[in-house]
Amino acid sequence: MISSATQSTALCCTNKRADSRFSILVHPIDDWGGESVKKLDLSSYHGLGDTIAKHIRYLEAIGMRHANHTEEPFSQICYASFPHSMVFRASGRIEKCTVALDHPKNQLGYVDAQKGIVLDETMNRLWSSYPIKTECVSCAQALSCLNLSCKRNTVLYGASNCNYICAYQ
Known part of the structure; x- marks a missing residue:
């Protein structure tokens, strides 16, 4: 599995590394919601630290940037937490999160032929201000996330977005 995945990574990165x-x-692979994932046996994917x-190491060897810098300042801030980060769908809808694509609380607005970009600023602030x-x-990882790691669970379900609360305190 590692060789085919590494080859896929190489193919993907060939033109992008510069x-x-x-x-x-x-x-x-992880459970990010939906019905299809319930059919998968995800237990075999946990504990893949060596494979990751x-x-x-391969990405670093070929000079490709990776986003696995978990200890660096601001490295765990989710793109959806930035007020100017938005997903523009082919349908004209504007959203925040690329995982919760069809959730009503992910809808920020739309592109209109006459009005231009129409945004719900209240919804945008819900995703980007905490x-x-x-x-x-007191968290050792405070500078990594600034309480702005994955906002999906907080905005959509009212759950904590802290990935470190158990591991670092």
Whole structure:
């Protein structure tokens, strides 16, 4: 599996490695919602640290940027947390998160032929403004996320977006 995945990575990266706009996040298959994932046995994908590390070393060897810098400042801030980061769909809808594509709370607005870009600024602020929580102050990873890691669970379901609360406190 590693050789075919590495070959896929190489093919993907061949023309992109000199372009600083592109980077790859190496991540195992995971449950990001939906009905289809319930049919998969995801237990075999957990604990793939060695495989992920091999892919990261390969990307570094060919000079390709990767987004697996988990300890660096601001490295865990989700793109959807930035106020000017938006997904423009072919249908003209404007959304925040590329995982929750059809969720009503992911809809920011639309592109209109006469009005131009029409945005719900209240919804945009919901995705992009969260104060630092009390527990963040003592967290060893506070500068990595600033309480702006994956906003999907917080915005859509009211759950905590902290990936570090158990691991680092």
